Amino acid sequence: MPVPGRGVWFVRMVLAVVASTVLLAACGGAPAPEDRTLTLYNAQHEGLGRLWVDEFTRQTGIPVQIRDGGDFELGNQIVAEGAASPADVFLTENSPAMSLVSGANLLAPADGATRGLVPPQYASTRGDWVGIAARTTVVVHNPALVPEDQLPDSILDFARPEWQGRVAFPPGGADFQAIVSAVNALNGDAATQQWLAGLKANGRIYQSNTATMQAVNRGEVPAGIIYHYYWYQDRAEAGANSANTELKFYTNGDAGGFLSVSGGAVLASSSHPAEAQQLLAFLAGVPGQEVLARSENLEYTVGAGVPANPALKPFSELRPPPVDLSTLNGPKVVGMMQQAGLL
Amino acid sequence: MTAAAPLRVAVASVAALLALVPVGYVVAAAIAVGPAGVAELVWRPRVGELLINTTVLVLATSSACVLLGTATAWITERTDLPGAPVWGALFAAPLAVPAFVNSYAWVSVLPGADGFVGALVVTTMSYFPFVHLPVAAVLRGLDRDQEDVARALGLSARAAARRVVLPALRPAIVGGALLVGLHLLAEFGALALLRYPTFTTAIYDQFQSTFAGPAAAMLASVLVVLCLLLLTADVALAGRARQARVGGGAARRRARTPLGARRVPALLAVGLLVVAALGVPLGSVVRWMVTGSSTTVDAAALATATATSIGLGLLAAAVTTALTLPVAWLAVRRPGRFSRLLERTTHLGNALPGIVVALALVIVAIRVVPGLYQTTPLLVTAYAILFMPLALVNLRAALLRTPPELEEVAHGLGSRPGAVLARVTVPLLARGAGAAAALVFLAVSTELTATLLLAPTGTATLATEFWGPAVAVSYGAAAPYALTMILISVPAAFLLTRQVHAGTRP
Numbered sequence: 122m123p124v125p126g127r128g129v130w131f132v133r134m135v136l137a138v139v140a141s142t143v144l145l146a147a148c149g150g151a152p153a154p155e156d157r158t159l160t161l162y163n164a165q166h167e168g169l170g171r172l173w174v175d176e177f178t179r180q181t182g183i184p185v186q187i188r189d190g191g192d193f194e195l196g197n198q199i200v201a202e203g204a205a206s207p208a209d210v211f212l213t214e215n216s217p218a219m220s221l222v223s224g225a226n227l228l229a230p231a232d233g234a235t236r237g238l239v240p241p242q243y244a245s246t247r248g249d250w251v252g253i254a255a256r257t258t259v260v261v262h263n264p265a266l267v268p269e270d271q272l273p274d275s276i277l278d279f280a281r282p283e284w285q286g287r288v289a290f291p292p293g294g295a296d297f298q299a300i301v302s303a304v305n306a307l308n309g310d311a312a313t314q315q316w317l318a319g320l321k322a323n324g325r326i327y328q329s330n331t332a333t334m335q336a337v338n339r340g341e342v343p344a345g346i347i348y349h350y351y352w353y354q355d356r357a358e359a360g361a362n363s364a365n366t367e368l369k370f371y372t373n374g375d376a377g378g379f380l381s382v383s384g385g386a387v388l389a390s391s392s393h394p395a396e397a398q399q400l401l402a403f404l405a406g407v408p409g410q411e412v413l414a415r416s417e418n419l420e421y422t423v424g425a426g427v428p429a430n431p432a433l434k435p436f437s438e439l440r441p442p443p444v445d446l447s448t449l450n451g452p453k454v455v456g457m458m459q460q461a462g463l464l
Numbered sequence: 465m466t467a468a469a470p471l472r473v474a475v476a477s478v479a480a481l482l483a484l485v486p487v488g489y490v491v492a493a494a495i496a497v498g499p500a501g502v503a504e505l506v507w508r509p510r511v512g513e514l515l516i517n518t519t520v521l522v523l524a525t526s527s528a529c530v531l532l533g534t535a536t537a538w539i540t541e542r543t544d545l546p547g548a549p550v551w552g553a554l555f556a557a558p559l560a561v562p563a564f565v566n567s568y569a570w571v572s573v574l575p576g577a578d579g580f581v582g583a584l585v586v587t588t589m590s591y592f593p594f595v596h597l598p599v600a601a602v603l604r605g606l607d608r609d610q611e612d613v614a615r616a617l618g619l620s621a622r623a624a625a626r627r628v629v630l631p632a633l634r635p636a637i638v639g640g641a642l643l644v645g646l647h648l649l650a651e652f653g654a655l656a657l658l659r660y661p662t663f664t665t666a667i668y669d670q671f672q673s674t675f676a677g678p679a680a681a682m683l684a685s686v687l688v689v690l691c692l693l694l695l696t697a698d699v700a701l702a703g704r705a706r707q708a709r710v711g712g713g714a715a716r717r718r719a720r721t722p723l724g725a726r727r728v729p730a731l732l733a734v735g736l737l738v739v740a741a742l743g744v745p746l747g748s749v750v751r752w753m754v755t756g757s758s759t760t761v762d763a764a765a766l767a768t769a770t771a772t773s774i775g776l777g778l779l780a781a782a783v784t785t786a787l788t789l790p791v792a793w794l795a796v797r798r799p800g801r802f803s804r805l806l807e808r809t810t811h812l813g814n815a816l817p818g819i820v821v822a823l824a825l826v827i828v829a830i831r832v833v834p835g836l837y838q839t840t841p842l843l844v845t846a847y848a849i850l851f852m853p854l855a856l857v858n859l860r861a862a863l864l865r866t867p868p869e870l871e872e873v874a875h876g877l878g879s880r881p882g883a884v885l886a887r888v889t890v891p892l893l894a895r896g897a898g899a900a901a902a903l904v905f906l907a908v909s910t911e912l913t914a915t916l917l918l919a920p921t922g923t924a925t926l927a928t929e930f931w932g933p934a935v936a937v938s939y940g941a942a943a944p945y946a947l948t949m950i951l952i953s954v955p956a957a958f959l960l961t962r963q964v965h966a967g968t969r970p
Binding site: 167189195197205294298326331339452 | 505508509510513575576656657659661666669670671672673674675677679826827830834837838921922932935936937
């Protein structure tokens with residue numbers, strides 16, 4: 122027979138656990154007043170986010186805790202949280218999610234000095250977010266399957282029947298959705314919806330940029346639409362997923378050369394606005410941009426005149442199409458992609 | 465009889481209400497979107513595509529699991545296959561490999577193993593033990609004199625098997641197939657890596673693109689309906705024929721069917737199956753550990769993630785068991801309409817994929833209880849909703865084995881209800897409660913979907929740390945986390961095996 126004491130012990134343990142859970146709940150939400158830890162909602166790559174934050178904390182002593190996620194996941198999350206958002210600073214990989222939060226009037230104006238660090242075409246016209254990095258659209262292709270001169274002059278042509286089963290892309294992520302928003306801004310609604318329908322019919326869908334590139338590298342599919350830096354990252358490492366591939370840059374004004382800008386912003390509801398502005402100034406300024414240029418991330422620098430990593434095709438040679446970032450409409454594009462059955 | 469204990473009724477009601485939150489969210493979202501919005505979001509080609517994908521996979525994989533699981537059960541329980549008990553254990557072992565780890569193992573070795581065929585193979589390898597285990601247990605417990613009687617009455621061996629053995633196996637096969645189906649409907653990680661879109665993966669894509677928007681909620685509503693349909697189909701398929709009989713008697717030990725010339729092909733077949741179900745995942749994970757270019761075992765990060773997973777698992781196990789105990793107690797000791805309603809409602813978690821529960825809790829937390837938003841208690845609540853059924857089944861069985869007279873005697877001797885619970889009921893239940901808590905612990909320690917959405921800022925678990933690199937195709941970096949999850953899951957597989965065997969003993 123069991124010893125009666127054991128049962129009492131079990132009940133006490135359960136009570137203790139429940140009590141500590143309630144306590145945790147009580148403490149979890151409210152930081153002590155002297156605590157100036159910033160909460161960063163980071164849609165940029167985890168690794169880059171960590172590098173930035175570590176250097177910032179080293180220089181300023183301000184601790185930062187990070188919540189990672191996708192552009193629209195975190196952007197819509199901030200909108201849903203509203204003024205109660207625990208976030209102080211928000212970083213995206215692409216500007217549409219930033220415009221979404223800006224449109225909900227949840228961003229604080231960036232400090233004037235910070236705005237002065239970034240060329241105006243890479244920042245919000247409302248002055249509530251600034252560019253912190255940039256990436257260009259490319260077509261990654263497997264020359265053994267399709268030489269560069271057989272690639273179309275416009276990525277819109279991938280919707281044509283001859284590309285049936287021959288083009289790869291990652292529609293689930295914010296990266297590709299930003300590219301679609303550029304196609305929409307440059308070519309209009311009808312052409313975009315038609316393009317999406319064509320891609321739905323022709324394309325092979327992958328989970329991420331890297332998975333898309335890897336499929337092209339293996340020869341599963343001849344070409345894919347991605348951003349440049351995944352390829353450079355892989356080449357810089359060992360080329361395991363890119364050795365059989367090359368990049369085509371679109372310098373003819375086509376949406377295939379769209380330059381997407383990663384944004385940084387301070388939340389209007391931030392409980393540490395001064396420290397949050399300090400972090401944004403760090404990111405757009407020389408220290409943050411140098412962290413980016415030195416890192417293995419290989420996105421382009423946009424702020425404070427810091428040159429990009431020399432391994433990249435020079436920024437001045439990109440010649441992207443003229444896209445007004447403030448016109449890029451994320452929710453509309455997601456709706457169009459839902460209509461096309463890509464989401 | 466003691467009076468109804470108000471505390472137990474209160475806790476049981478809380479448990480049942482929690483299980484209703486996700487369903488309430490889906491219904492509320494549908495009302496908020498309005499009929500026109502619902503039609504627009506649900507009645508579109510993409511949903512049709514997902515419906516076909518999901519249904520085809522559920523049908524194909526459950527059929528494959530039924531065939532494979534029944535065959536492995538028969539060959540290990542009824543034939544003279546050399547080393548049958550060892551093979552039996554090996555066929556239960558795939559339960560120790562979480563499906564998304566198995567999928568990662570296959571995709572990283574055979575990148576072309578994706579789409580429908582890949583999904584069918586990988587999920588079948590992960591889930592056939594759900595059929596093998598119960599069928600093997602029934603075969604072992606079945607009194608073979610019934611077959612002999614059938615033969616003596618003039619039936620051929622085949623006909624006797626069809627008319628005596630198969631009906632006895634039916635509940636086990638249907639139950640196993642249902643479990644496979646529910647797991648498939650909820651599966652996110654494995655199918656996302658295999659590029660096979662189903663409702664669950666599509667809801668996650670929607671979550672990434674719109675957070676908890678109406679499109680995600682509408683897909684979730686279709687998924688919940690599918691789950692409920694599956695549960696209803698189970699009731700219809702399990703059959704009502706009486707399987708019990710009076711007096712177990714002493715079953716005679718029987719010679720096993722000799723395989724004869726088929727012994728070698730049979731050994732090859734079971735060997736091949738073990739290679740596919742166990743060899744590929746273990747080999748692949750070890751290979752990435754050793755050769756992966758991105759393998760840098762960050763010991764500190766791995767230790768933190770392991771500790772977090774174990775801590776969350778312990779917390780969730782205690783909370784879930786504590787919430788479920790009163791439900792089980794009322795169902796067994798105070799049967800009635802109210803108790804049955806509470807019990808059934810608590811079982812809803814069985815039919816709710818992690819992603820639906822997580823979406824519901826995110827929205828409820830933001831709108832109703834902002835203090836809980838992004839906290840450990842909210843995450844633990846999600847785990848409780850998801851895994852209360854797991855605990856309930858065990859606690860219920862344990863209570864049924866405990867004579868109520870012992871509680872009544874303690875009460876008669878003057879103990880108050882709380883003291884009776886603490887000093888009599890709980891100690892008698894210790895083993896059942898332990899098994900329940902252990903199963904919840906192990907399910908939580910490898911949970912992916914709800915954890916991705918609900919974990920507090922800065923919280924990293926084994927599953928989430930594995931998932932990031934696995935999606936980014938940094939297979940080596942994911943390997944240490946995959947291996948740790950397999951190691952943690954070994955006791956779960958063992959417990960499940962024991963539970964199935966104990967539950968069907970004659």
